[in-house]
Amino acid sequence: MPTRRLSSFGDAWERRLGRYPGDWVFASLLLLLVAAGSATAGIVAGRDTEATGGPRTIVATSPVVPAPPAPPEPTLGTTTAAAPRPAAPRPTKTQKAKPKIAAWPAASGYTVVIASIPGRGTGLADATAKAKEALARGIRGAGVLDSGKFASLHPGYYVVFAGVYPTLERAQTAAHSVASKYPNAYARQVTR
Numbered sequence: 001m002p003t004r005r006l007s008s009f010g011d012a013w014e015r016r017l018g019r020y021p022g023d024w025v026f027a028s029l030l031l032l033l034v035a036a037g038s039a040t041a042g043i044v045a046g047r048d049t050e051a052t053g054g055p056r057t058i059v060a061t062s063p064v065v066p067a068p069p070a071p072p073e074p075t076l077g078t079t080t081a082a083a084p085r086p087a088a089p090r091p092t093k094t095q096k097a098k099p100k101i102a103a104w105p106a107a108s109g110y111t112v113v114i115a116s117i118p119g120r121g122t123g124l125a126d127a128t129a130k131a132k133e134a135l136a137r138g139i140r141g142a143g144v145l146d147s148g149k150f151a152s153l154h155p156g157y158y159v160v161f162a163g164v165y166p167t168l169e170r171a172q173t174a175a176h177s178v179a180s181k182y183p184n185a186y187a188r189q190v191t192r
Helices: 007-017 024-049 123-136 168-178
Strands: 109-118 142-146 157-165 186-190
Touching (some): 109 123, 109 168, 123 142, 157 168, 168 186
Antiparallel strands (some): 109 157
16 A cells, blocks of 8 residues: 555544545635635625615816916015005996805705815815806806715715706706716715
8 A cells, every 4th residue: 555645634534435536626625615715705795795775976066267366466675655455346237246155045945066175174265266157157146065063965075066956857857958068077965
């Protein structure tokens, strides 16, 4: 009988089952266990990266546009008297006052979301600049709201919106008209 590496184990195996397959079986079983463990770890890791169950939130973002630099501070020079400033021209009927950023009303409704800007850092300033840009581009009723104050919105963002509508259909119609200037705009319900 040839000598085995695991001779006492091989003899016991042979007495019990009648035939000993060889020492290579153990290496194969060890390799099979390692492969099964690796596959299980890969599956578990893949599940951890997927979103948890529940509603998904889609957040449309726009590129952040930096604010223009502040004007230089005036230097204090000589003590000569400053020349009087000419009076600002009064607006005439042909001049229109600049539209103001809209505030969200006390009631719930539907709107067109132009952008959602993360609330950290300069988020409020960036959102306000985006709303002013929308007003300058002819979007009426543009404003900014804090998503954390509304139950239907994901908290942590400043939402740049355009208009308040009583129905989803009217908000969707408005979103189509805004799409030429803001292609990522979409209709959304806003509830308190």
